[in-house]
Each structure stands twice: as C-alpha cells, then as structure tokens.
Amino acid sequence: MLEMNITRLYELSIILYALSVLLYFIDFLDNNRKANRVAFWLLSIVWVFQTFFFVFRIIETGRFPVLSIFEGLYFYAWVLITLSLIINRLMRIDFLIFFTNVLGFLVLAIHTFAPVQHQSPAVAEQLVSELLMIHITMTILAYGAFSLSFVFSLLYILQYNLLKQKKWGKRLLRIEDLAKLDHMSYVLNIIGMPMLLLGLILGVIWAYIKIEQFHWYDAKVLGSFAVLGIYSFYFYKRIVKEVQGKEIALLNIGSFLFLLINFFLFGSLSRFHFWYS
Template sequence: MVAAANAIYVVTIVLYSLSVFGYFFDFMQTSRKVNRIAFWLLSIVWVLQTVFFVIRALQYDRLPVITPFEGLFFYAWLLVTLSLIINWFFKVDFFVFFTNVVGFIIMAFSLVTPDGDVPVELNDLLISELLVIHVTLILLSYAAFTTSFAFSAMYLLQHQLLKRKQYGKKLLRLDNLSKVERLSFLVTTIGVPCMLLGLILGFVWASIQLGTLPWLDAKVIGSAAVLIMYSVYLYLWVVKQQRGYNMALVNTAGFLLVFINYFLSGELTEFHFWNV
C-alpha cells in the first residue's frame, strides 16, 4: 500500500506540473487545444490525489489532515477541487491557471515535508475529531481565500490591460470585471465563516485537551489577522458598497497574510506543533 501511494504521489506531481505548464502556454499563446489537454490532465491529477488521500486514510485509520505533509496535500487537493467545480459552473477562462499555480506551489512544498505519521507520543492528543474538524475548516478557509485571490488577480490583470488599451485575445478571454469581482466576493463569504468556526473549535480543543488558551501564539495571532482582514473586505463590500481596483488590492493583501500565516508563522509557533 505504501509503495502504491508513493508511486501515485510521484505521478500526481508530474501530471500536475504538465497541467500547469499547459495552462501557462495557453495563457501566453492562446491555444484551445492545449487548454483542453491541460484540463484533462488536471482532472486526472484530482483523481490521483483523491486515491492517494483515501489510501493514506486507510493506512493510518484517520482523516489525513493532521501532519504538515497532509495539510499541504489536502490544501492542494482543495484548490484543484474548487477550481474544477467553479470552472465547470462558471466557465471562467484563466481562473484554473491562476488557482493552480498556487496549488502546484503548495504541492511542491509537500515534496520537502516529512510524510510520516503523527508521533506515537502525541497520538492520543492529536487524533481527536474536534482537532480534525478544526484543521479541516481552517484549510477550507485557506482554499477559499486562495480561490478569491485568483479572481482578484484576474481582475487586476484585466484592469491593467484595459488601462493600457491592450485589446487582444487575452482580454477577450477574460470575463467582465463585475462577474470576476462578484465571484471573488462569493468565495470570500465561504472562507470567513469557515475560518471563524475553525478558530472557535481550535480554542475549544485547546481548552479541553491542554487546559489553556494560546492567545499569544504566532499562528493564532496570524489567523486572527487573516480573519480581520477578510472581515474588513466583506464590510467594505456589503456596508460601504465599495467595488473596483482597490478592493482587489485588499483581497490580494489578505491572501499574502494567508501565505505568511501558513508558512512563516508556522516556524514561530510553539502551540501549533503539528500543522495549521
């Protein structure tokens, strides 16, 4: 089972890289044929990721989202899943490319992350339904915010093309600004409650299992900053009715906080010694 999982993982990485390269080629040269090939490669990647996920779940008899390797893999799987679903329903050109550039970077990070199981001495502490739900919700919020960033990146690109009056094939394939902006907002409305619930469950788990609340932990502070940033974004959208270029910049700043919180604060945290 382990050998099969490793083989699937390697093939997944290779096919994922080919898919992203295909989308990049289509982005630069506008090739519908290459775009279709890249899409089917990405679909195969999703199937292989799902098979790997199931094999690991059976191997360790738990939902594999706890360790750093599993967190990165699940994050990448969520991005592939969301990009395929949204592209299926909304047919937004270049969206899959923007999303899966980030997804592939996440997957690439997993290559240098230890892929072992939870340490035996921490098994009883970490194998908890409450903790698994906490981690799953946080990663789902990260995936939603990443997807929202992809739409904002498309908005910023189209805005610049229009500003410079570069009316080419690339501009024609980008959806109208209002649609991209609205989709960015809708995905953010999923991410914010997921992160809020995830943080609450994390505090509940810490209170029950550790008897303490890690208010000053770097990861907790970073997550709170992310939640505040995106809450401000929703406030500006819903209450202040703000739209346009500056809102896309606010969304992009929020995504940068997500990336910093996931990777940088993970090196500084003392409480989150396993994953997110």
C-alpha cells in the same frame, strides 16, 4: 456502542449547524432568501436532534438535566437554537440571527467535544481527535476559498490593466469580464469567512482540551484572528463603504498575502501548531 452512536449524531449536528451558519452568513451579507430558507431547515434538523437528545436525557436521568455545567451548556445551546428559529420565522433581523447561531455553535461544540462528559475514555479520546480533524478540514476549506478569491482578484487586476491600456487580443477575450471576476471573488470570500470563524472556534476548543499550556498570545493564534479581522475589514469596506473595483481587488490580494504570512511564518513560530500537523 450506544454512546458512540449518540456521539456520531452529535457530530452530524455540528456539521449541519456549521452549514447552517455558513448559509446564514451568506444571507446576512447578500440578502439571499434562498440561503436563508436552506439554513432554516438545516437548523431545524439540528433542533430535532437536540430535542431528541434532551428528552432522552430527561428519561434516562428522571429529572430536568441542568444540574451540571455540561447539562446547562446543552440546554443553553438548545434555547439559542430554538430562539433563532422563532426569530427567523417572526421577524427579519439577519444580524441577530447570524451571531446568535455563532454563539449557539460555540456552546454546542464545547458540550459535544468536552471529554469530561463522556463515560468512556476511548470515546472521549476519539472525539478530541475528530475535533482536531474537523478544525483542520474547515480551516483548509476556508483557505481554499480565500485562495480562489485571490486568483479572481489577480485576474481582475490583469483584465483592468489590459482594458485601461487598450490591449485588445486573445488574452483579454479568455479572461471573464470585470463584473463576474469581482462577483466570484466576493462570493468565495463569503464562503471562506464563516468557515474560518467556525474552524477557529473548534481549534480553540481543541487547544483548551488537549494542550496544557495554551496561550492566546501564541503567534499562530493571534495571526489567525488577525486574518479574520482583515477579511472582516474587507467586508466592511465593500458593503458598508461600498468600495468597488480595483481598490477592493487590491485589498483582497493584500488580505490573502497576510494569510500566507500567517500560514507559513506565524505557523513556524507557534508553540504547538508545528507538532500536531
């Protein structure tokens, strides 16, 4: 019972950490100080949980818990979270903070869901099932955000063409202005990108635990990381190259069409995605 309650707090830590990474990504791309503050406090709560667990483990074992690989992973995750909080307070390095927390999330997720560290086989099996559920949920939420972003880009192209052809009428008035359509498409991609990244991290961890012959060259695995790369290219073009307007809207539409290809075609070619769904 105690192990299950502690496990639930571990899972809560993972969820709070995921939300923190999402907000740090928003701050990283959009220089959003409010998102940064909320992310910092969420991560602070995770740090309190992790510190409590660490001290509890010291009391339980009567030693500094770093002798096994999983104890070492936990301490490493705690160090990354601590350094991230310190860096966030002392200096403004958004790139370092975001990627440090992605790495911390990966390490903490491996420690939390690895079945070999749990004494009870039932707890370990339930955790693996819940890991799969969290992976699927986060990935679907990311796909939902990308879908809405795609719709806003389609509306942008429609509005753009109506304005260019000077077709004034009720249809034009019922669609939002171009700036708002472009901004909403961008915001939804900001939400979807880290959700997909974290969902893929959890999915790979699940695959290594559950599947005897997991291969990185599986069609769905390669396709999913290709989707991540394509949306990364979208952000590169938009933020670094400052591409705006119709060109970035068409790129976003193309990115979503590739996502659909990955979901339907590559999913059917996958060695394992078809049977766990």
